[in-house]
Amino acid sequence: YATDRGGVMTYGRYADSLFLDPVLNDANVDIWILSNLYDTLLLPTDDGQGVQAGLATEWKVSDDGMTVTLKLRDGIKFSDGSPIEASDVIWSLKRAAKPDNGIWGFLVSAIKDVTSGADGSIVISLSRPDPSIIPALTVFNTAIMPEKLFEAMPGKDDAEKAKAFAEHPVGSGPFMFQSWERGSTMKLVKNPYYWAMGDDGKPLPYLDGVTFEVIPDDATRILRLQSGELDGAEFIPYARVAELKADPKLDMNLYPSTKIEYVTLNVRPQVDGKDNPLSNVKVRQALNYATNKDAIIQIVTQGVGSPMKSFMSSATPLNSGTGPLFPYDLDKAKSLLAEAGYKDGFSIDLLVLAGNQDETGIATALQQMWAAAGVKLNLKQVDNATRTDLYRSGKFSMRLGAWTDDIADPSEITSYFAYSPTIESQHSGWKSEEVDKLFEQSQSERDPAKRTAQYARIQEIANAEGPMVYLYESPYPVALSKKVKGFIQIPLGNNIFRAASLTK
Amino acid sequence: MTLSLRQIPRPLLLGGLLIGASLVLAVFPATFAPYDPVAMDYNALMHAPSWAHPMGTDNFGRDVLSRVIHAYTIDMQIAFFGTIFSFSFGIVIGALVGYAGGLADTIFGRIVDAVITFPFLVLVIAIVSVLGPGLVNMYVALAVVGWVFYARIIAAEVKVQKRLDYADAGRAMGYTPMRVIFRHLLPNAITPAIVYLVTDMALAILLGSSLGYLGLGAQPPTAEWGVQIADGKNFMTTGWWISVFPGVAIVLTGLGFSLIGDGLAEVLRTRK
Amino acid sequence: MTEMKPLLSVQDITKAFPFPRDLLQRLRRQPGQAVHALNGVTLDIRRGETLGIVGESGCGKSTLARCLVRLHDCDSGRVLFGDTDIATLSGAARRAFNAKVQMIFQDPYSSLNPRMRVRQILTEALSVHRMRPAAEIPARIAELLDLVRLPMDAADKYPHEFSGGQRQRIGIARALAVEPQVLVADELVSALDVSVQAQVVNLLLALQDQLHLTVVFVAHDLRLVRHISHRVAVMYLGKVVEVGPTEALFSAPLHPYTQALLAAAPEIDPARRSRRVAAKGELPSPVNLPQGCLFNTRCPLAFERCFKERPALPASGDHRAACHLTQAEKE
Amino acid sequence: MTPALQVRHLSTTFGHHGTPVTAVDDISFDVMPGEVLGLVGESGSGKSVTLRSIMRLMPHHSAVTGSVLWQGCDLMTMTEAELRRVRGGEISMIFQEPGTALNPVLPVRVQIEENLRAHTELSAAGRAARCLELMDLVGIPDAKRRLTQYPHQFSGGMRQRVMIAIALASNPKLLLADEPTTALDVTIQDQILKLILDLRDELAMSVVFVTHDLGVVAATCDRMAVMYAGRIVESGPVPAVFAQPNHAYTRGLLGSVPRSGTERSPLLSIEGTPPGLTSRPAGCAFHPRCAFATDLCRRESPALQDRAAGQAAACFHSDRVIAAGLAGS
Amino acid sequence: MSLFFLRRLIQLIPTLAFILVVVFVLVRLLPGDPTSAILGDRALDADVARINHDLGLDRSIPVQFVLFLKAVATGNLGNSITLKLPVTTLIAQRLPVTVMLTVMAALMSLVMAVPLAFVAALRRDELADSAIRGTFQVGLSMPVFYLGLILLTVFGARLGWFPVGGYGDSFGEHIYHLFLPAFTLALSLAAILMRNLRAAIIGVVGAEYVVFARSKGIMPGVILMRHVLRSALISTVSLFGLSVGTLLGGAVITETVFAIPGAGRLMIDSIYGRDYPVVQGMTMALAVVVSLTFFLTDVVEAWLDPRVAR
Numbered sequence A: 001y002a003t004d005r006g007g008v009m010t011y012g013r014y015a016d017s018l019f020l021d022p023v024l025n026d027a028n029v030d031i032w033i034l035s036n037l038y039d040t041l042l043l044p045t046d047d048g049q050g051v052q053a054g055l056a057t058e059w060k061v062s063d064d065g066m067t068v069t070l071k072l073r074d075g076i077k078f079s080d081g082s083p084i085e086a087s088d089v090i091w092s093l094k095r096a097a098k099p100d101n102g103i104w105g106f107l108v109s110a111i112k113d114v115t116s117g118a119d120g121s122i123v124i125s126l127s128r129p130d131p132s133i134i135p136a137l138t139v140f141n142t143a144i145m146p147e148k149l150f151e152a153m154p155g156k157d158d159a160e161k162a163k164a165f166a167e168h169p170v171g172s173g174p175f176m177f178q179s180w181e182r183g184s185t186m187k188l189v190k191n192p193y194y195w196a197m198g199d200d201g202k203p204l205p206y207l208d209g210v211t212f213e214v215i216p217d218d219a220t221r222i223l224r225l226q227s228g229e230l231d232g233a234e235f236i237p238y239a240r241v242a243e244l245k246a247d248p249k250l251d252m253n254l255y256p257s258t259k260i261e262y263v264t265l266n267v268r269p270q271v272d273g274k275d276n277p278l279s280n281v282k283v284r285q286a287l288n289y290a291t292n293k294d295a296i297i298q299i300v301t302q303g304v305g306s307p308m309k310s311f312m313s314s315a316t317p318l319n320s321g322t323g324p325l326f327p328y329d330l331d332k333a334k335s336l337l338a339e340a341g342y343k344d345g346f347s348i349d350l351l352v353l354a355g356n357q358d359e360t361g362i363a364t365a366l367q368q369m370w371a372a373a374g375v376k377l378n379l380k381q382v383d384n385a386t387r388t389d390l391y392r393s394g395k396f397s398m399r400l401g402a403w404t405d406d407i408a409d410p411s412e413i414t415s416y417f418a419y420s421p422t423i424e425s426q427h428s429g430w431k432s433e434e435v436d437k438l439f440e441q442s443q444s445e446r447d448p449a450k451r452t453a454q455y456a457r458i459q460e461i462a463n464a465e466g467p468m469v470y471l472y473e474s475p476y477p478v479a480l481s482k483k484v485k486g487f488i489q490i491p492l493g494n495n496i497f498r499a500a501s502l503t504k
Numbered sequence B: 001m002t003l004s005l006r007q008i009p010r011p012l013l014l015g016g017l018l019i020g021a022s023l024v025l026a027v028f029p030a031t032f033a034p035y036d037p038v039a040m041d042y043n044a045l046m047h048a049p050s051w052a053h054p055m056g057t058d059n060f061g062r063d064v065l066s067r068v069i070h071a072y073t074i075d076m077q078i079a080f081f082g083t084i085f086s087f088s089f090g091i092v093i094g095a096l097v098g099y100a101g102g103l104a105d106t107i108f109g110r111i112v113d114a115v116i117t118f119p120f121l122v123l124v125i126a127i128v129s130v131l132g133p134g135l136v137n138m139y140v141a142l143a144v145v146g147w148v149f150y151a152r153i154i155a156a157e158v159k160v161q162k163r164l165d166y167a168d169a170g171r172a173m174g175y176t177p178m179r180v181i182f183r184h185l186l187p188n189a190i191t192p193a194i195v196y197l198v199t200d201m202a203l204a205i206l207l208g209s210s211l212g213y214l215g216l217g218a219q220p221p222t223a224e225w226g227v228q229i230a231d232g233k234n235f236m237t238t239g240w241w242i243s244v245f246p247g248v249a250i251v252l253t254g255l256g257f258s259l260i261g262d263g264l265a266e267v268l269r270t271r272k
Numbered sequence C: 001m002t003e004m005k006p007l008l009s010v011q012d013i014t015k016a017f018p019f020p021r022d023l024l025q026r027l028r029r030q031p032g033q034a035v036h037a038l039n040g041v042t043l044d045i046r047r048g049e050t051l052g053i054v055g056e057s058g059c060g061k062s063t064l065a066r067c068l069v070r071l072h073d074c075d076s077g078r079v080l081f082g083d084t085d086i087a088t089l090s091g092a093a094r095r096a097f098n099a100k101v102q103m104i105f106q107d108p109y110s111s112l113n114p115r116m117r118v119r120q121i122l123t124e125a126l127s128v129h130r131m132r133p134a135a136e137i138p139a140r141i142a143e144l145l146d147l148v149r150l151p152m153d154a155a156d157k158y159p160h161e162f163s164g165g166q167r168q169r170i171g172i173a174r175a176l177a178v179e180p181q182v183l184v185a186d187e188l189v190s191a192l193d194v195s196v197q198a199q200v201v202n203l204l205l206a207l208q209d210q211l212h213l214t215v216v217f218v219a220h221d222l223r224l225v226r227h228i229s230h231r232v233a234v235m236y237l238g239k240v241v242e243v244g245p246t247e248a249l250f251s252a253p254l255h256p257y258t259q260a261l262l263a264a265a266p267e268i269d270p271a272r273r274s275r276r277v278a279a280k281g282e283l284p285s286p287v288n289l290p291q292g293c294l295f296n297t298r299c300p301l302a303f304e305r306c307f308k309e310r311p312a313l314p315a316s317g318d319h320r321a322a323c324h325l326t327q328a329e330k331e
Numbered sequence D: 001m002t003p004a005l006q007v008r009h010l011s012t013t014f015g016h017h018g019t020p021v022t023a024v025d026d027i028s029f030d031v032m033p034g035e036v037l038g039l040v041g042e043s044g045s046g047k048s049v050t051l052r053s054i055m056r057l058m059p060h061h062s063a064v065t066g067s068v069l070w071q072g073c074d075l076m077t078m079t080e081a082e083l084r085r086v087r088g089g090e091i092s093m094i095f096q097e098p099g100t101a102l103n104p105v106l107p108v109r110v111q112i113e114e115n116l117r118a119h120t121e122l123s124a125a126g127r128a129a130r131c132l133e134l135m136d137l138v139g140i141p142d143a144k145r146r147l148t149q150y151p152h153q154f155s156g157g158m159r160q161r162v163m164i165a166i167a168l169a170s171n172p173k174l175l176l177a178d179e180p181t182t183a184l185d186v187t188i189q190d191q192i193l194k195l196i197l198d199l200r201d202e203l204a205m206s207v208v209f210v211t212h213d214l215g216v217v218a219a220t221c222d223r224m225a226v227m228y229a230g231r232i233v234e235s236g237p238v239p240a241v242f243a244q245p246n247h248a249y250t251r252g253l254l255g256s257v258p259r260s261g262t263e264r265s266p267l268l269s270i271e272g273t274p275p276g277l278t279s280r281p282a283g284c285a286f287h288p289r290c291a292f293a294t295d296l297c298r299r300e301s302p303a304l305q306d307r308a309a310g311q312a313a314a315c316f317h318s319d320r321v322i323a324a325g326l327a328g329s
Numbered sequence E: 001m002s003l004f005f006l007r008r009l010i011q012l013i014p015t016l017a018f019i020l021v022v023v024f025v026l027v028r029l030l031p032g033d034p035t036s037a038i039l040g041d042r043a044l045d046a047d048v049a050r051i052n053h054d055l056g057l058d059r060s061i062p063v064q065f066v067l068f069l070k071a072v073a074t075g076n077l078g079n080s081i082t083l084k085l086p087v088t089t090l091i092a093q094r095l096p097v098t099v100m101l102t103v104m105a106a107l108m109s110l111v112m113a114v115p116l117a118f119v120a121a122l123r124r125d126e127l128a129d130s131a132i133r134g135t136f137q138v139g140l141s142m143p144v145f146y147l148g149l150i151l152l153t154v155f156g157a158r159l160g161w162f163p164v165g166g167y168g169d170s171f172g173e174h175i176y177h178l179f180l181p182a183f184t185l186a187l188s189l190a191a192i193l194m195r196n197l198r199a200a201i202i203g204v205v206g207a208e209y210v211v212f213a214r215s216k217g218i219m220p221g222v223i224l225m226r227h228v229l230r231s232a233l234i235s236t237v238s239l240f241g242l243s244v245g246t247l248l249g250g251a252v253i254t255e256t257v258f259a260i261p262g263a264g265r266l267m268i269d270s271i272y273g274r275d276y277p278v279v280q281g282m283t284m285a286l287a288v289v290v291s292l293t294f295f296l297t298d299v300v301e302a303w304l305d306p307r308v309a310r
């Protein structure tokens, strides 16, 4: 049975994209759809853990780990029909690696130079061996862009040209940009020059186009899906998952993700001039024990989440977790608090994102649970900018947070969560010399087994003493019309429409 | 001055009953609520209305009835504090401006223009964002914006009243302007502001619930109707009771205030 | 009546109420317009007398009355109380003046604060002017109510519980509370029914005898003014056009306007009906005053000079009129 | 001569919070063709309600009983459509306050034309001409321009003239004038009164003239009826009543008016105040204020009885009143 | 009339200036900065500082204000920080949507309020009156986001009469898409208008000039239309203008619920995103539109009421 071709799939998003430049964009609203417009040399596998061929058909890391050589696919073209030249690839990769250009440069910070080999292959030379360089070539910021078109844009520098280019971006992804009404709809149409073939032997994609509709209100998004005006909708509130599962017209998908929910704890000895109980590791552990994760999972995710086994998600490569961290144990929590000198508990603030149902839900539940251990939790609802500001400046006691990986490698999350030089372990002030040293070693470790061991140890330390209360991992809830086939959201969050189709 | 019961207009009577009952619930919520409004029961998540939970339980296993009742305390507070500062400040400014007239009146006119030209909700949201979410800051924001309306009403009325002979009589008696303004004019000019106040109270509850919806109003786990409705919004199909009962409470209270407003207007009109 | 020093002396006062000019007019430097309510009023009020002031609506009677008690400050000219220019008074002196010259108002429905009981109204007057120590106030209130022939239980009622006539008496009691020398009564009884009017007029006459009050009685009812005044001043368009002892003025009016006014007032005697219209036309607008004599637009006797020159009220004489014609006759 | 208008047992009540109150209590009177009937009484005595009841212009919460015979037909039982023909056509009304009775947002022309449209067959041009004619008739100069103006651009006297112009638009047979001059100055009042009398003569209409000013009655009316607390207490030819009032109230009214020669002496006043609608005393409503009152007056309400010289009075003690005369108190 | 217009315009200048200053200061008082808001948790401090410098946000507020004024003087309202588009473009895209929504709501509320106010006023205290007032009251007391959702569920999803949110592509589609949201907004406005108009009609019906008109023997319909409606509308017109002004600024929640890409939603997003230029520019644009509304209602009022025009 062959896949149906044609049709335009309408997909409901909770927020609109902001800036369609692979390098200079800032947020998931861009990242998660960029791969449909811009192709990368390599592609992530559907489980988000491996790599497969993209614009490059072959790739090889040299034995010393200092160069990567890739062979470009034959006859590849940008969506305007112009051929993709090696120069485009070189220019794109260099732009991505240029320091101070956007905020994603760290992912490819090892790249020293990109050249073209005699046989037309691409040669990336590194400043140090980088075990995450291959997955990095699947990440959005290494997407290949048409150098000439970009440079022909008006504007005096890269940033201004990017602005102009991003209004009508041209790439080599399965779809190409057609129109965009800010805050409302973005229309993509099939790229006739896409290289990949469908199961019928003709080029992908199956769809004639994809239309993104922006519908911030969850309930409305679902209503539109149910009324048939949408073929798919993202960010279905967990509360409605069961209901939509029961809907015969819909497929309620829970795509595995790298998404985790947690509480970040400020562990500095003093916060705002006051002594900080969270600086005591026993207190942190006590709070972890006092947290009934199963109940929270039940309340907030209606049971679709699962308890965290490590600070990184189970879908992140090299996750070493075996069982849930800190199973609920109120007595242990109390005794740990007593040991730490907080027999009568204490009172502390938690930053919550105003108007966010999940966060307020978690916070409310935590408030109840911790009260049993004598900890009085004050909820402080703030908006995102305020929260980020307080977070960055370290002027918070606790905050709720969520994370998804951008790369199929543990280094990204670890550098933010456990390795103190990046951002002081989530701006918490937590620092472990051993973790820092292990992480630095792992960053140029070429032996996979050794790297695995290094990460195991990092997780062991960070999970036990780290600046977090571990809550849950949760999947991406996406509801699709039964007509939709072949759509996937991979654990890194990317919405992949290239093999999606609508059955007639 | 006393009205016999049958002379009270029906709207006033009905509204008075509604709001009276609301006040009783607001003052003694614990007496009427069967459960602790914030206590969660993980074994009773989202139970439909039953004898044990006449309005069901919410997604945290909290008793909706108890939450609706306890919310009276907060929402009546919102009705009161959300308006009283605007009212107090507005009538004082309004009385002074109305009496002084001239330049003060012109300047005031421009301020009024500016404030009513400002998108109201946006301004409130901006102010609450500056100060941080929470009821107290919401009251501040409402007061910053709201006084203008009261001042406008009072100024207009004082302008009428100050032309009446009793105002001149006060001045001819040698009373100070302050005495004339606040002892004589204001008490006579205040009725339309009071009628507006009552309606404004209903609006304050609505606004409170809208801000609650945006996370800027009452903070969890406090039970507040707007927040409850917003919470229950995702369960409209699977747990309608979570949002419907607080919705009914809002409508009833709003109805009560509006009826009182209508009734007061009627009484004060005939009194004249 | 012998010529003695007047108690209150009004010396050539004017008062205009400008229309507010808006920004645009100010930018264009347009001259503002104004209602010229008083256009040079000169008048003496003698101790113990009742001076009646009559005239048609809008002629400035109330404005004059208000200038007397300094509810308005006049634009030019002076009002002397004894020897002091009342415009110079402030603070305690002004309060003292306010106590000595009191005003009673026209509208019984709006001249009392509807939210205050009679007791509060009187207490306020007594205490602000420190007329009595607090302990004696209730006794004084009883006295005052008795004086205006109101029952004792009136003290604890609100104004709206009284009829119009009773309210006017409350107004009188309030004025009397501060023991004034002069009462300025602006249309005291115009809003009252005939039968009630008589009660209040009788009360006023009695009080005047009893307390030796000087009364300025402003009204448009000629019969009434004639009944209670010693002297009468007739106003037209913000000017006193004729002033004289009551009898003289009513029996032999000098000014054509006074004559028209008297002729227009319907006689109470059906036998003396007439079908002749007393005065044609309407009052000119006080915004744009006529050139020359203010009455020239309606005066049947107007001649050339009346359109050029505005006649002044002669400085002396008991019975005087501001009219070229009568002045010419006299000469 | 048959009366033009016969009012018989007219009563008007208001539903006052459940208990109805009577504003006009069983009054009857006639108006002869070409006659000016004065209706006098103090504020609240029911003069306006009487006029409005005749025209069936009372608000919903009131009830009118009795009959009003107009040229043989009873206005009280007419259909709305028939009534519309009479209203403004055969019987016109002038209201007390020209300031509030003219619609402030319509130009004067519209307000006059509206009447012509309803009661005449005139074409548009005919109506325009008639408007000008009417303005001239009531003595408004510069009629053409004035017609396009709004009421607030007129002075009080001018507004009253406009009212009269509207009332006269379709040559009514009866004019109900409700205190048409109370709001006006004496010189203007004088002008308006004379205008109405002139028009009466010219158009041969009857006039019911409501006022509380006895001077106005003396100057304009042929006959008069005195109202007190919703009843007619005395009626008769004007000279006769003025010369010899048969009712204590009429006597008091006449005595309250200052007369020349009595300067600064106490007036003959009626003690007390007129009763409110809800507190009408039993028996003769006037008894609490009456010097002649006896137990009979406190018990029973006197009926209007014919007396000498075409006068009628509702008083048990007319003889004593007559004997007391007008002088002194 | 042109004088009237000019006067209005002159009055607008200080108003706008005042609003401008308040907004400029207010948004900068908000904790956090646009860069933090956009980049979220992941950005490194160095990146944030660099971007803020590029945006000129590291200068003192007075300096920024002067620069802003200079830019405004040349008609340049700056670029959105988040969307990287000129603010003028955004205004051109978003404002018409909100204006259209509001205009539709205003018209709908008139259509609902005027006839029903008549019925209620003329059948005062009868069943019809109570029913009308009660229904509107419930509409008025219902939070907009809740009402919107119910309407969407019933008329959008269940009955399928209207699209569930969105804005559509053509003018016709806009109208179709905006029907439910406009109705949601209209209901509360209609309730307020209905109440006011009803009271006004009751007042006017008893007015002397209406009784006088009846005494002329003209048709009841003429009395109602010519004498009652017009006068009653006068008192409602300025309230209407005022409410439409409030609607314009208050469409935020409706726009969120119905997924309409309007100005209200953008304003809130921009406040949250600390997108200073957008907040400033949008407030100005809204203020101008609101002032225009006031002006229009003034004109209508002057046209209805000859006493106003001078």
Ligand SMILES: Nc1ncnc2c1ncn2[C@@H]1O[C@H](COP(=O)(O)OP(=O)(O)OP(=O)(O)O)[C@@H](O)[C@H]1O
Residues within 6 Å of the ligand: C017, C035, C036, C037, C055, C056, C057, C058, C059, C060, C061, C062, C063, C064, C220, C286
């Ligand atoms: N406060 C004021 N502002 C503006 N104009 C005023 C004011 N007070 C009085 N006038 C105007 O001044 C003129 C004189 O008014 P005033 O009240 O003195 O007349 P009056 O003789 O008392 O009339 P009436 O008999 O109607 O009481 C009138 O044209 C009036 O409109």
Ligand SMILES: Nc1ncnc2c1ncn2[C@@H]1O[C@H](COP(=O)(O)OP(=O)(O)OP(=O)(O)O)[C@@H](O)[C@H]1O
Residues within 6 Å of the ligand: D014, D023, D041, D042, D043, D044, D045, D046, D047, D048, D049, D050, D059, D096, D212, D276, D277
């Ligand atoms: N629409 C009404 N509803 C209730 N009571 C009314 C109404 N109209 C008049 N009345 C009452 O009826 C009584 C008679 O009123 P009416 O207007 O006839 O008095 P009037 O003799 O015309 O007095 P005035 O001289 O003040 O015009 C008054 O007590 C009045 O309060």
Ligand SMILES: [Mg+2]
Residues within 6 Å of the ligand: C061, C062, C063, C186, C187
């Ligand atoms: Mg006056």
Ligand SMILES: [Mg+2]
Residues within 6 Å of the ligand: D047, D048, D049, D096, D178, D179
């Ligand atoms: Mg009357």
